[in-house]
Amino acid sequence: MSMQSDGLADFHWMFDLLHHIDVGLVVLDRQYKVQLWNSFMENHSGVSSSIAKQQSLFSVFPDLDQNWLQQKLDNVFSLKTPIYISWEQRSHLFKFTCYRPLTSIADYMYQNIAIRPISGPDGSINQVCLVVYDVTDVATNKMAFDAIRQGTTKT
Template identity: 60%
Template sequence: MSTESSELAELHWLFDMLQHIDVGLVVLDSQYQVSLWNGFMENHSGKSSTTAKGKSLFELFPDINADWLKKKVDTVLALNTPIYIAWEQRPYVFKFKPYRSITGTSEHMYQNVVLRPITDVRGNVSHVCVVVYDVTPVAMNKLSLVEANRKLDQMSKTDGLTDLNNRANLDRALGMIFSSYTKNKGTHCLVMADIDHFKKVNDTYGHPVGDEVLKDVAKILGGSSRRGDFVGRFGGEEFAILLPNTGKEGAFKYCEKIRETIAKRDIKTAQGSINITISLGVCELSDAEKDVSAWLSKADDALYRAKSEGRNKTCTA
């Protein structure tokens, strides 16, 4: 075989490889017009190389952020240095649909993209090669892991029945507020709330209905909270509400609003509508409370005073 024939064969192999490699290749000139468009790009865009060649990339893909990508291309041309775009920074440059079975839960192909300078025979940078890697499986696995960790973290802080903060998370919040108070003082209140005659609800209607009541009350408590408030399930039918930067007068008004809302509410359950009431105790943190336990104890004392005075009431320590 002659040298010329050998070179032609190698060129054919190279071109065939570029066309069938499982990576997107687009070569752009300084005017952002397409000079090369391989099979990967054809298959995923639905645009043939004949259609794409000589066209502006932004005409072919009007949804691309032109200003952003032009700056990237211009930087590669000017500095003769590659630029890497990871999917964590920008999920994709070309909005393609994924095609692998493992990526079925993704709406689009996640991509790592590299912009590489191409020099002419004189060594001048004349074109930029855009290399597109499909990293959807890697991205989906990482995103799934992040989401799983987020859910586990949420579960570790949340009461499974009511979706309020759990006791462990409540203890952490109380500790943080108490520590802040010992250093900077401030005005903070703790509210303990308890559903009146809840045992009777369970005995009369059964525990599943009791759970429905707990969830409904938790929804009211959570919905009534303000930014910065902390609502948690303390245990059983008892709840705790931490009101930072709130004095006892403000806390009392807050509690009365909740108490009246619950007293007027018809709770819909599988056994029909149920009416309940709630008692609340308020304690404003002061120097008299030497630790979190003392603060909890005083709020609890105020709660049980409300219980002993007839229930459906708010009392202040």
């Protein structure tokens, strides 16, 4: 096999992995336009990659807190360092319905979010990646535990 075909095979499996990993991946440019929208995002938002791509994230999700999120994104662009947002700080960024309605007490998916800078070949940061983790089970278990603990400490 030639080096060129090995590179193509590597690209193919990496692309497949990015689209089928069980976390949301959204790559945005400096104008907040979607460059990558993986299948996790498609499945939970109901918005296909072909519709989301090259659209402003804020037009795809008009209910996002635009000022708050733009400040976070701009900080990642300028500081070139990741930002993490815990479900305890903000229960969710994207208002996705909980996909386990029978086994979960949550109406919406609790999310941890990582916003990571993506450096280009010259070291410049012209894109960021939002990584969306579904932490609904962790969040609901912690809330249930806290409720039980508070119930046992009251007299």
